[in-house]
Amino acid sequence: MKYNIASGPHTHGGDSSSSLMYQVILALLPTSLFGLYVFGVSALLVLLTASISALLAESIMLYWRGVNQSSLFDGSALLTGWLLALSLPPATPLWIVALGSFFAIAIGKHAYGGLGQNLFNPAMLARVMLLICFPVELTDWHAATPPVLTETGLDLNPYWLGIDAISSATPLAAEAPMLAVRSLWFGHHAGSLGETSALFILLGGLFLLWRKVINWVIPTAVLLGLALPALLLHAIKPDQFLSASTHLFSGAVFLAAFFIATDMVTSPVSVKGQWVFGLGCGLLIFLIRTFGNYPEGVAFSVLIMNATTPLIDHYLRPAVFGSRPKWFKEERA
Amino acid sequence: MRAFAKPFRGGIHPVGYKEFSQDCAIEKLPAPKRVYLGLQQRNGTLLSALVSVGDSVGKGQLVAKGANDMAVPLHSPINGTVEDIRDYVSAHPSGIKIKTLVIKNNGDSSWSQQHGSIHPLSLASDEMLQRILDAGIVGLGGAGFPTGIKLRLARDKQVHTLIINGGECEPYLTCDDRLMQEYAVDVVLGSQLMAKAIGARKAIIAVEDNKPASIQALKIAAAELHDIEIQVVPSLYPMGSERHLIKAVTGKTVAPGTLSVELGILVHNVATARAVYHALRFNRPLIDRVLTVSGAGIEQPKNLLVPIGTSVADLLSACGGLTMSAQRLVAGGPMMGQVIPSPYTPIDKSIGGLLALTDQEVRDEQSHDCVRCGRCVAACPMGLMPFQMAAHSRVSDYDGAQDYGLNHCLLCGACSYVCPSRIPLVQHFSHARGEINAQRSMAQKSALARLLTNARAERLAKEAAQRKAEKAAKAAERKKKAAQRKAQQASESGE
Numbered sequence: 138m139k140y141n142i143a144s145g146p147h148t149h150g151g152d153s154s155s156s157l158m159y160q161v162i163l164a165l166l167p168t169s170l171f172g173l174y175v176f177g178v179s180a181l182l183v184l185l186t187a188s189i190s191a192l193l194a195e196s197i198m199l200y201w202r203g204v205n206q207s208s209l210f211d212g213s214a215l216l217t218g219w220l221l222a223l224s225l226p227p228a229t230p231l232w233i234v235a236l237g238s239f240f241a242i243a244i245g246k247h248a249y250g251g252l253g254q255n256l257f258n259p260a261m262l263a264r265v266m267l268l269i270c271f272p273v274e275l276t277d278w279h280a281a282t283p284p285v286l287t288e289t290g291l292d293l294n295p296y297w298l299g300i301d302a303i304s305s306a307t308p309l310a311a312e313a314p315m316l317a318v319r320s321l322w323f324g325h326h327a328g329s330l331g332e333t334s335a336l337f338i339l340l341g342g343l344f345l346l347w348r349k350v351i352n353w354v355i356p357t358a359v360l361l362g363l364a365l366p367a368l369l370l371h372a373i374k375p376d377q378f379l380s381a382s383t384h385l386f387s388g389a390v391f392l393a394a395f396f397i398a399t400d401m402v403t404s405p406v407s408v409k410g411q412w413v414f415g416l417g418c419g420l421l422i423f424l425i426r427t428f429g430n431y432p433e434g435v436a437f438s439v440l441i442m443n444a445t446t447p448l449i450d451h452y453l454r455p456a457v458f459g460s461r462p463k464w465f466k467e468e469r470a
Numbered sequence: 471m472r473a474f475a476k477p478f479r480g481g482i483h484p485v486g487y488k489e490f491s492q493d494c495a496i497e498k499l500p501a502p503k504r505v506y507l508g509l510q511q512r513n514g515t516l517l518s519a520l521v522s523v524g525d526s527v528g529k530g531q532l533v534a535k536g537a538n539d540m541a542v543p544l545h546s547p548i549n550g551t552v553e554d555i556r557d558y559v560s561a562h563p564s565g566i567k568i569k570t571l572v573i574k575n576n577g578d579s580s581w582s583q584q585h586g587s588i589h590p591l592s593l594a595s596d597e598m599l600q601r602i603l604d605a606g607i608v609g610l611g612g613a614g615f616p617t618g619i620k621l622r623l624a625r626d627k628q629v630h631t632l633i634i635n636g637g638e639c640e641p642y643l644t645c646d647d648r649l650m651q652e653y654a655v656d657v658v659l660g661s662q663l664m665a666k667a668i669g670a671r672k673a674i675i676a677v678e679d680n681k682p683a684s685i686q687a688l689k690i691a692a693a694e695l696h697d698i699e700i701q702v703v704p705s706l707y708p709m710g711s712e713r714h715l716i717k718a719v720t721g722k723t724v725a726p727g728t729l730s731v732e733l734g735i736l737v738h739n740v741a742t743a744r745a746v747y748h749a750l751r752f753n754r755p756l757i758d759r760v761l762t763v764s765g766a767g768i769e770q771p772k773n774l775l776v777p778i779g780t781s782v783a784d785l786l787s788a789c790g791g792l793t794m795s796a797q798r799l800v801a802g803g804p805m806m807g808q809v810i811p812s813p814y815t816p817i818d819k820s821i822g823g824l825l826a827l828t829d830q831e832v833r834d835e836q837s838h839d840c841v842r843c844g845r846c847v848a849a850c851p852m853g854l855m856p857f858q859m860a861a862h863s864r865v866s867d868y869d870g871a872q873d874y875g876l877n878h879c880l881l882c883g884a885c886s887y888v889c890p891s892r893i894p895l896v897q898h899f900s901h902a903r904g905e906i907n908a909q910r911s912m913a914q915k916s917a918l919a920r921l922l923t924n925a926r927a928e929r930l931a932k933e934a935a936q937r938k939a940e941k942a943a944k945a946a947e948r949k950k951k952a953a954q955r956k957a958q959q960a961s962e963s964g965e
C-alpha cells in the first residue's frame with residue numbers, strides 16, 4: 138500500500154500515444170498490402186527501406202539528443218517512414234528512399250524538438266524535399282502490373298518481380314486517358330505505392346474513425362474543400378476542368394484526408410480549427426492541381442496548412458462553457 | 471443516438487465499475503469502538519469543543535461549535551465518553567494533523583435525547599433554515615459547504631427552482647444510487663422541504679439514465695406531489711458539476727464568473743436532501759452518512775451507513791479487509807477523490823466513497839511528451855485548452871495558463887483521463903492554482919503592509935505637523951502676549 142500523495146484522477150481510459158500510432162499503422166495495412174500486390178517486389182523494398190531507415194534515424198537522433206532509447210518504438214518514427222514510403226513512386230531508388238527517411242526524422246521531427254514539437258508533417262516535408270531534389274526519379278510512375286491468374290498458373294510479370302519496369306502516366310497527367318472511377322476505387326493504375334486504391338484507404342480510415350483515433354471533421358473537410366470547387370468549375374467548363382470524382386479518387390487525396398491531414402501533431406485541436414484546416418487543405422489541392430505546375434498538390438497543401446496551425450489554434454479556441462456573445466441577454470424565468 | 475442527445479459539449483464516459491457495489495443494499499455499520507471528530511473544517515474554520523476529557527456524551531449531543539454559521543456544529547455520533555482531545559490525522563491528503571475529539575463508545579446505541587417528530591411543513595422558513603444550520607448539515611456531495619448558508623443565500627436571491635443532484639457520475643460510487651432506491655421517500659420529502667424553506671416553486675430531482683431502479687423508486691415516491699419532478703439526464707461525466715447539471719436539466723447556462731442562484735437555480739445533492747428531511751422531521755442532527763466502499767482492492771465492496779468519525783481502518787475491516795493487490799486508498803471517487811494518507815484517517819461529513827484501488831485500476835504510467843492530439847480539448851466540459859494550460863503552468867507562466875482558462879477549470883480530471891501521453895494535467899492545474907492563490911495572498915499581505923506603513927507615515931507626518939502647528943501657535947501666542955505687554959508698557963509709560 139502506498140500512502141504518498143498522488144494527484145487524481147486515479148483511473149485512466151487506457152489509451153497510450155504509441156497505441157494510437159500503431160493503430161494508424163494497422164489501418165494503413167490494407168492499402169499497403171494492396172500496393173505490394175499491384176507493384177510487386179520493388180514496392181516491398183521501398184516500404185522496408187523507408188521503415189528501417191526511419192527507425193535507424195530515430196535511434197541516432199535520440200542518442201544524439203541524449204534521450205532515452207525507450208521511445209524508439211513508440212510508433213511515431215515507424216509511422217513517419219511508412220507514410221513516406223506510401224507516398225513515393227513504387228520503384229524509387231532505395232538510396233533516395235533512405236535519404237528521405239533520414240530527412241523526415243532528423244529535420245522534420247528532431248530539429249524541432251522531437252515528438253509533438255514539429256510544425257510540419259515530417260513525411261510530407263521529406264516527400265517535398267525529394268520531389269525538389271530528384272524530380273525525375275520522383276515522377277517516374279510505374280504501370281500497375283499485378284499478378285494475374287491464368288490457365289497455366291499464376292502469371293508473374295517480370296516488372297512485378299522488379300526485374301524491369303515500364304512507365305505510365307498518372308491519371309492526373311494531362312495526356313492520361315480518363316480513367317473510370319471504378320478503376321480508381323480499385324486502383325489498377327499508376328501512382329504512388331499506397332495511394333492507388335481509394336477503397337482500401339477508406340477501409341483503414343473507417344477503422345480509425347471507429348477506434349476514435351481520428352474524428353470525422355478533418356477528412357470530411359478535406360474532401361469537401363476539394364470537391365466543392367471542382368464540382369463548380371466542372372459544371373461551368375466540363376472540357377477544361379476535371380470532374381470532382383476524378384479529383385477525389387486520384388492521387389493521394391484519400392490518403393491525405395484520412396492519414397496525413399489528420400496527423401495530430403500538426404493539425405489544429407479545436408473542432409472549428411479543424412474545419413478551417415481541412416477545407417484549406419482541400420481547396421489548396423484543387424488550386425495547385427488546376428492552376429499550378431505540379432500535378433500533385435497534396436504534399437504542398439498539407440505543408441502550407443501545417444504552417445497555419447499555430448495561428449488557427451490561437452484564434453479559434455473553443456468557447457468557455459457558459460460564455461455567450463455580448464448581445465445575448467439572459468432572461469430570468 | 472447518444473451523440474445527438476449530448477447535453478453539453480465535452481465530457482467523457484469513464485468506465486463505471488459500478489457493478490462492484492450497485493447491488494449491495496445499504497448496511498448499517500455498528501458503531502465502532504472509537505470515533506474521531508476533527509475540530510477543523512475543510513475550509514479551515516475552527517470549532518471549539520464544548521466538552522472536556524472525561525465527560526460522558528450522548529448520541530446526537532452537541533459537542534463542538536464554531537464562532538459563526540460558516541462553522542457547522544458537530545454532534546456526537548455515539549454514546550460514550552470523551553477519551554482525549556489531541557492532534558490526529560485528518561482526511562487532508564497532506565496528512566496534516568488537526569485537533570480531534572476522540573470519543574469512546576459505551577455500546578449503547580440509542581439516541582440520547584428524544585427527537586420527537588414534528589410536522590415540518592408548518593414551520594416558517596426562518597425556523598427551517600435555523601434547524602438545518604443547527605443540525606450541522608453540509609453538502610454531502612463532496613463540497614462540504616454548510617447547507618443552511620447555501621439555502622439562506624438562495625432564499626435571499628429568490629431562487630425559483632431547486633435541482634436535486636442524483637447524477638453520481640463518478641465511477642465506482644453507488645451510495646447515492648442505493649440511497650435513492652432505498653430512501654426514495656426521504657429524498658423526495660427532503661427536497662420538498664428544502665424547496666419550501668427557500669420559497670422555490672418546484673424541485674427537480676435529476677437522475678442519470680443508467681440508474682433505472684432509482685428513477686422508478688423516486689417516481690413512485692413523488693407520484694402524488696406536483697411540486698416535485700423526476701428528470702432523467704444522460705449519463706456523462708461530469709454530470710455532477712453544478713453548471714453542467716443545470717445545462718442538462720434546464721438548457722440554461724450559468725455564465726462564467728457568476729453563480730447559479732443568479733439564474734434562480736440552486737443545486738443540492740440527494741444525500742443532503744435526506745439529511746434535511748431527518749433534521750426537520752425528526753429534529754435529528756447529522757451524525758452519519760452513506761458511503762460506498764469499493765475497488766478491486768477490497769474483499770467485499772459495500773454501501774454502508776457509517777457514523778461520522780469512523781476510521782478508515784474500521785471501514786476496511788467491516789468490508790473484509792484489503793486484497794493483496796490493493797495499492798492506493800482514495801477518499802471519494804477516482805476522478806476527483808484524494809489519496810488517503812493513513813488508514814487511521816477518520817471519515818468526515820463530506821467523504822462519499824472509500825476506494826482501495828489496485829495498480830491495474832490506477833494505471834499510473836510514465837508520462838510522455840504531449841502529441842497535441844487534442845483529446846483533452848475535446849474532453850474538457852468547460853471548453854478550455856488543457857494542454858496549453860499545462861504547458862504554461864509547467865514553466866510557471868501562470869498568466870499564460872489563466873489566459874487559456876485556468877480559472878474556469880473544475881479540476882474534474884476528464885482531460886487527464888483521456889490523455890494518451892498520460893500527462894498529469896490536473897496536477898499541473900492544482901499546483902498552478904495553489905501558486906496563484908499564494909501569490910495573491912502575498913500581494914494582499916504586502917498591499918496591506920504598504921497601507922499600514924503609509925498610514926503610519928501619514929499619521930507621523932500629521933502628528934509632526936500638528937506639533938509644529940502647536941509650537942507655532944504657542945510662539946505666536948507668546949509673541950502676541952509680548953506685544954500686548956509692550957503695548958501696555960508703552961501706553962502705561964506714555965500716560
Ligand code: SF4
Pocket residue numbers: 849850851852853854855856878879880881882883884885886895896899
Ligand atoms: S480538469 Fe479542468 S481542464 Fe481538465 S477537463 Fe476538467 S475542467 Fe477541463
Ligand code: SF4
Pocket residue numbers: 839840841842843844845846847856857885888889890891892893895
Ligand atoms: S490529451 Fe495529452 S497528449 Fe493529447 S493534446 Fe492533451 S495533453 Fe497533449
